[in-house]
Amino acid sequence: MLVAIEGGDGAGKATAAAEVAAQLVAAGRSATVLSFPRYAETLGGHVLGEYLGGRLPHIASPRAAAVLYALDRMESAGAIANAAANHDVVVFDRYIASNMAYQAAQEDPGGSDALMRWIGRLEIDQFGLPLPDLNVYLDTPADIARGLILRKRKRSYTDDPLDAYEADDGLQRRVRERYEAMVAEGLLGHWARVPTVVDGALRPPREIAAAIVGAIDRAA
Numbered sequence: 577m578l579v580a581i582e583g584g585d586g587a588g589k590a591t592a593a594a595e596v597a598a599q600l601v602a603a604g605r606s607a608t609v610l611s612f613p614r615y616a617e618t619l620g621g622h623v624l625g626e627y628l629g630g631r632l633p634h635i636a637s638p639r640a641a642a643v644l645y646a647l648d649r650m651e652s653a654g655a656i657a658n659a660a661a662n663h664d665v666v667v668f669d670r671y672i673a674s675n676m677a678y679q680a681a682q683e684d685p686g687g688s689d690a691l692m693r694w695i696g697r698l699e700i701d702q703f704g705l706p707l708p709d710l711n712v713y714l715d716t717p718a719d720i721a722r723g724l725i726l727r728k729r730k731r732s733y734t735d736d737p738l739d740a741y742e743a744d745d746g747l748q749r750r751v752r753e754r755y756e757a758m759v760a761e762g763l764l765g766h767w768a769r770v771p772t773v774v775d776g777a778l779r780p781p782r783e784i785a786a787a788i789v790g791a792i793d794r795a796a
């Protein structure tokens with residue numbers, strides 16, 4: 577199974593992905609995590625790191641940015657196939673829905689739906705990337721997500737506490753709206769929404785991961 581963990585910056589995706597894989601392994605299944613962008617493994621990922629770290633000029637259009645993110649995944653097609661051949665479950669920390677949400681959030685509102693569908697055709701039909709069996713939307717309120725970003729360890733591609741996307745509150749709000757639209761429409765297949773905050777308190781990673789494993793079992 578291919579399971580994509582999705583959400584805005586600082587939603588807790590990397591933490592949840594690692595914990596989901598650990599819980600699956602503890603239950604006797606094999607699982608691995610692939611994180612996109614693959615900053616250190618692909619040419620596309622390296623260029624994206626330079627961009628997000630502010631060392632390259634702003635990418636001219638959301639479509640141009642979408643192509644770079646899609647190229648990072650196309651360069652990773654072998655790694656994806658290898659992971660799928662050797663594990664019961666491959667957990668993606670971001671996948672195609674991230675490209676749709678972030679690029680559509682930077683497009684004129686009138687063109688955002690068309691851009692999301694264009695990205696789907698590019699990545700799936702033209703680049704031949706596999707559709708996930710399950711997309712998981714980690715629903716983390718913006719204020720909590722920003723606090724979690726600031727807790728993160730130093731990233732490979734930037735010395736700044738917030739990268740170019742993370743520093744833009746308006747972008748983060750529009751990204752969340754785009755994810756909500758994808759969940760409602762079932763774009764890219766099946767979605768599960770997992771709230772990370774209950775009664776104002778952040779749930780522990782093991783509880784969030786258990787909810788995701790439950791969704792994986794229901795989708796299998």
Ligand SMILES: Nc1ncnc2c1ncn2[C@@H]1O[C@H](COP(=O)(O)OP(=O)(O)OP(=O)(O)O)[C@@H](O)[C@H]1O
Nearest residue numbers: 585586587588589590591724727728778779780781
């Ligand atoms: N449920 C949680 N409870 C407590 N701390 C958490 C939880 N989830 C994540 N964190 C912490 O918040 C920080 C950000 O988490 P993480 O890296 O998983 O987010 P992310 O969504 O992958 O971020 P990004 O998309 O910006 O890379 C990390 O320091 C992590 O340890």
Ligand SMILES: Cc1cn([C@H]2C[C@H](O)[C@@H](COP(=O)(O)O)O2)c(=O)[nH]c1=O
Nearest residue numbers: 585612613645670671674675678679741
């Ligand atoms: C995979 C992917 C990512 N993005 C955006 C989302 C983030 O703001 C940055 C980097 O991601 P990270 O989780 O902080 O490392 O890139 C995107 O726009 N399109 C994508 O496909």
